[in-house]
Amino acid sequence: MRPSTRLALLAGWLGYALIPWYLPEGWGLAGYPFGRAGTALALVLSGASPWLMPIGLALVVATLLSGRAETAGTGRALVWIGLLGLVAFFAQGFAVTLPEQGIPWLAALLGGAGQSQPGMGFGALLTLFSLLLLMCHGLAYRGVCRGDIFTTSTIGVVVLLIGLFIFFPVATILRSALIDQNGALALADFVERLFSPTIWGLGCISAGTNCGVAWNTLILAVLTGVITTLLGLACALLVLRTGMPGKRLMRAMTVLPIITPPFVIGLALILLFGRSGAVTGLMADWFGIPRSRWIYGLPGVLLAQVLAFAPIAFLVLMGVVQGIAPSLEEAAQTLGAKRWTTFRTVTWPLLRPGLANAFLLGFVESMADFGNPLVLGGNFEVLSTKIFFAVVGAAHNQGQAAVLAIVLLVFTLGAFWVQQGWLGSRSYTTVSGKGDSGLPAKLPTSATVLSAIVIVPWVLLTAVIYAVILVGGFVKTMGRDHTPTLEHYRTGFAIDFSHGLYFEGAAWPSLFTTLKVAAISAPLTALIGLLTAYLLTRQHFAGRRLLEFTTMLSFAIPGTVLGVAYILAFNVPPVEITGTGLILVLAFVFRNMPVGVRSGIAGLAQIDKSLDEASATLRARSFTTLRRVVLPLLKPALVAALVYSFVRSITSVSAVIFLVSAEYNLATAYIVGRVEAGEFGLAIAYSSVLIVVMAAGIALIQLGVGERKLGRRHVALASSAAEPSPSRT
């Protein structure tokens, strides 16, 4: 056995024999090593929990093998030990849970008939990982993935995590689509709900009524996806490929919407374009345009979503545009192609993976968006809000929610396949091992003008909206009473210095929790996301496509459903973590992971495999290659993943509304409460504070990660990409 395998085994024994097996209630170790704080070994030997014995046996057999050489035979044995150990682990976990639950026949088989046990704790976690690593190491011994232990282990860990925290909860909630209130199978109900005219009706075409909720959602998502992608592209090209003035400002402005808590953009749009809004008033007074309610419905939701999601497309496409090797474009120009021809035949095709990913993100984001349709939807219903109210509304219909979730999933699945088909199996590699010192081509004039025409009004709109938000926190009632006041900030963020530092404001506790959760989940999200992207693009193994699809799954599921799914799945042993901060972190990590994966895949598609191979030829192991070659080239993707997950952890509402608890309340849940109470002032003030906090966070992330440096001549960068001072340009 290799030393690393022995280490994994040691960790297993540590978890089995020394660390308390179950999740502690508090930090009391009363009765250790028996009882609630007992170790698995002590519990088995004392006869209290015989069902934990098979797990120990697996570790014993592995220990007996620890002296053997790392042959294929040892590998096979390790695979079996790990596999059987895992099976034993999960069998007992799901069979023996709370009294009168679990799987009785299996519990009886394992010697635990009629018994119960609490949720798995640190000891169990460590043992679980040890068994998994033993199995993966065994696979590597047998030559899987060219015998690379790191690769097989990472695949194992990622598959386990995704299975446990995405697949398991999603399966739990979807199961409820098929059963009725009493738990019996109800296929007829399911079919009736699935083909209901409220979902698929086409009344908007034939009669004057509303269309089915599925069509609404689909139309909205396609429009949002296309528009955000085009805006993001225009913006990325303008920032990176032209000498346009005010680029840095524009860059900052376009990022503002994603660091804006939900409801606020919708609120600002109403204050501007609502029937008594500021802009509407001006239009009515100056041009006699009658006041109307156009903002409520598809136009308003679309506008808000485009404002909110175009920056994501921008972030994704920035990385891609940056990564296009200028030497290809230079080659085209050397061959006599004009700027426009170069753009059309070289740059554009190379943008395709970025475009596809940006569209997919916009599409899926729009489908899962909840805040904007809620505020601006009017009579325009979409699936996500419908699901939310099927769960919490007066109808209390969880089965209906599950059916709608299935429809939503099918749409996302479809988008995923279309995207795959469009990209096909072509190569989009541009960052290769060969030196590339080309200069990025300037954008053709027509494209520049086109981009600017689109972008400038959009940036102006964003600016106006943020002016409204900024001012809103400092006046009594936005839109009616504009007396300046600090009252909103005082209510939320007062600090009492009279006897030491005391955070008196009502908003402090939720702000601290939010920051803690976001700061912990962002690096984890980026890590797992990029690792998964690396596996998906660089390694070949069975079930790769399935894994890729599963990672998109949690993104496609609307937050509300995921929230309920997490409660259903993790409120009972073996994984009993509701009411803790851990469940918030997990929900965020696995909900935001797809962004890490998508931006990682887009970034990796550009980096030539020959770089990996060169590294491998120089006898670097794949972990070393990943760390020293791939990761530095992936910095834009890393920034995108970190920023996005940090921001999303702070701004998401629907996913966590069921998961927040008294101790772990989040900023958005608090803001929603303020909005419900009609206290827009405090809500807007709190949102402004969050915006500042997130901006600071993003700046920190960018400072910490740094920029990707590709070996290119620097003369041109001064005028095209880096930091042109406005006076010079």
Added chain:
Amino acid sequence: MQFKTWLGAGVLATAAAFTSVPASAQGSLVMYCGVQEEWCRAMSTAFEKETGIKVAMTRKSAGEVYAQVKAEASNPRGDIWWGGTGDPHLQAAEEGLTLEYESPNNKDLQDWSLSQWKAAKQRAIGIYAGALGFGFNTQQIKAKGLAEPKCWADLLDAKLKDDVQVADPNSSGTAYTLLATVVQLMGEDKGFDYLKALHKNVSQYTKSGAAPAKAASLGETAVGIVFIHDAVVFAVQGDPIKPVAPCEGTGYEIGSMSIIKGARNLDNAKKFYDWALTPAAQALGAPAKSYQVPSNKNAPVPAQAPKMSEMKLINYDFVKYGSSAERTRLLTKWDKEIKALPK
């Protein structure tokens, strides 16, 4: 290995930092609160001060609390569910998610509070009441040259076309109360006729029950059908909105309280239950900008609260209209006969 160790350490550290101490120790109470944040906080801190029992309070809408209690049914986390409209409480009672309890303070309660308690088979009790009505934007009504609307019938005026808002009864308890009220007030056929006529004037069926009050206060709609106390909040702020109790008579909600079945701190939950029915505890609503009418006969009624005694209240049948069978029937009928109508 270095990397994996790092990963492992990260996972463990996260787990350690975030595993809370579940509230099982003596002297604590987990409270799910279904009204506005401010009122919730006033209740929990006042109870803490009075008894020394530490309260962990979560605020959610009534429907969200119900969904959570139901999801957690196999392993309950909460002890007491205080506040929020009565229907989800009744639904939870019907499904056996909550516990029967008879408080010694029941003797001081209004009849409607006790009728809720009976309807829920002792599993929920009324803690406040709020009548249904509407709020109108004074400026908008004046601009339209209309007299101030006073009755349900006034809302059918053709000049109010596309200028009335009410929530969708599928998503909001407020709107379901309207549906049930109209059916009880006018009879089922006439009631649905009224809703059909109203449909022509409704610009939007909102998701949230209180949203029409907000829209009316901002001038986004002329009339919003809401619980009157929701409109009072904006009127007290000085917004141009006027709350109205309709002249034909109206229904009302009973904000309720239930003990969650399987509560880990059952004794403390009962202590809270008894305390929450006292006049002192019920007086905490008004300072927190909630103007509902308290259920204890001896509790002071907030000055701004709509006077229930001056309104014409119908004899609302909570047992019938709170049952899931009747609700499902009415909602399905509403979906088919009202919502599907062209505008």
